[in-house]
Amino acid sequence: MRLLGLAVATAAGLAAACGQGTVYFTLEAPSEQSLSPLADPRADSIVLTDERTLVQLGPPVSAKGEAGVETAIGPIRVGTYDVRMSVRGGGLLLGLARTRDVTITSGILNEVTLHLRKPLAFYGAGRAIAPAGMQALPAAAQLMALDTTLPALTEFPAMAELGDPGPARATASTHDGRFLLVGTKSDIDVVDTLTIRRSGRVTLPGATAIRSIAVAPDDHAAAVVTDQGVVVIADLPSLLAGRSPGELLLVLKDPAARVAAFHPDSSQIAVIAGPPWENAADNCAKAPPATLYTFPVDGVAPAARMAPPGTTDVAYDAQGNVLMASPCNAPGVIFENGARPPVGGPGVYDIISVGDRIAGVLGTIREQPVPIDPDSPRTKDPTRPFGELFVATATGVSRVALPLPKQPLDFVGADGFPVAIPPLSPDRFDAYDVALSPDGTHLLIASRLRYSYVTKTGMPQRYFELKQSNITDYYCDLEFIENVYRLFEVDISSGALGYQAIKGIEDGKCSTQCYDCTFGCRPVGSATRSDCRLSSGFAPSGISILMGSS
């Protein structure tokens, strides 16, 4: 009996061990290889983290392995977590899954599905540029995408077929990255990011242009800003599941509504009604007025008050303070009611607020000396133009210089000879739409850069002159103002550029003329100035990155 007692004691211990409980984190990734982070040959580790405390849940495990394989990650403390799973490789974030409010209980079998997605960036077109001159750039597709994990210049073929034949105007992803909301003229299309295929649609009555979309942090609601005002989709989960979201009401009637943001606890919405960004900073002395609205998600009685003139964006910080961006505002991004001092600087159109970080891109341009100018290697004391981005945290503000591209002029003048002018630095930089990658390391920026070759009074400027005895015999001039719409990705800590591409060119003015001054300066050849205008492409807008911030 004593021997039996010994045997039973051991058996009792072993049996007790079975009562600890387990948790299975099951990965769901797209089957399409180009969409799956696990299929990326660079993937080498998987890390589980609690987003509430930033504590790692278990050690990193290898990302290599066959489907169906279970990998033990050791003991996990019971509790409730916001689980974040990162797939990393080569120093890059290759994939991410986020699931909120995961409760792990002891003594039972816990099952958690993690929906793994690449941090794809999606964008549409705010405006098509009417073509003039040679058609140089492609028109916008319905929905365009970038794989932010791949090398520069790699566009990702977006496969969604939207209902509206025109390009998307706005995009926003759910917090868990499983769905992308795409706004066209009057429809919200739901795109399932597992397959990049449309899985649902809802039409907003009365709207003819969707301007922006905001998704609540808890993924329970969405605010859609249209040319009529703001529609709140209060039952977003139903729309995402392919069911009717119920009646959609115009909660805020204001045709000037431009952009919306959700409070961090998803209970409140802030809306800015004001000018489009193109009008906001053209003349800061007469900046158009703007209004700030805030209201609960159920849309009762929006409270309105004045916002700084020319305000173009609104956001909340982690404490629930309202922030506003007005590019005319010299101090930069301001907090409503002076909750905190302003941050940034002038020319900020779009605010990124995530966690305790506030980031944006300024409109300032500074020529800074560089060792060598790659565009003009023989130039003495070369300088290059730099913009600036800022990141403000509780401990301070860091600023990073952002190299801006020069614009070469490669067309023929009125005299049939090439216009020989060094590449131009931009004289204006408007970063009107910005999105931050989910790992917080990269900004995707839609910008307008203006290049000019005119005198200070806006008249054509001479670029070529022949003189004899200090008297002008012959000269040619150029009148040139060009807006270039660029999409580019920048490392937020170093300012290094990654992906960059010109999406649109719009010449306000481009003409040349040459003059013979032998007997008074007269135009050579035709009296009409030679037109060199080129316009094509589109202005990208509505940028979002899956599980990122915009």
Added chain:
Amino acid sequence: MALAMLSAVARPSLAEERRRVAVLEFRAGVEQVQNLGGRIAERLKKTTALTVVDPQEARRRSAAIDAAVARCAGDAPCVAKVGTSLEVDEVLLLGVSKVGDVVLALQRIDVETQAVTGQLSEVLPSAEEVEDKKILGWLRQLYPPEVFKRYGFIVVTANVDGATVTINNQPRGETPLEGKLKVLAPRSYRVELAKPDYSPFAARIDVPPDATVEVRAEMTRAAGLLPWYKRWYLWAIVGGVAVGAAVGVAVYSLQPDSTNVMGFIQR
């Protein structure tokens, strides 16, 4: 811990609640991607709780099935009638044609309503082989996630009535339990029975998909008014400690840990 007898027998479960799907193929003279219908049926069998009739089984049930499907030329009501003859609830029709590249069309046709309830098309470059992962991707697009949940059953019997039955700490009733308990599979479960004056019973079982595991618990009365030195469990504790520090520490450290669970990542 009381002595207890456990008898766990896994046997195939009845398919009374499972939807029956026939996978049929219709080819327009295309020789590529042979046996794709069979492979799709195999994937369905392995990953879903559906009862699947693959193309070979369909031919066994009806020798003229291929000709009947060909005559339908993809017409849903016609294909639904073919499904009726096979005594299934749904037909998953695979159409294979070639226009330069190979074009696949998959359609779910409900036999009762004769309507198409889901479809997708895919274009394959002629030389491309179709991987199992791709087939699974198609099926996940066509079928809702619930279909991919698989189940097994647990039957619990005991030699005493009125014992509380819990499975993974969830109460499931008292003995005698009626019928079978439906659970997700394949999974491990901890089955516990408890009744006052009886020593508790616990066992860990693994439930395979579509199987029924029977747990027959033999519960014994708790030790009565015996002198302390005659109670067997005292000797168990004393014996555990007496053997040496290793066993004593092992027994102690293996006590149920209520603050942690074991974690796994499953692809």
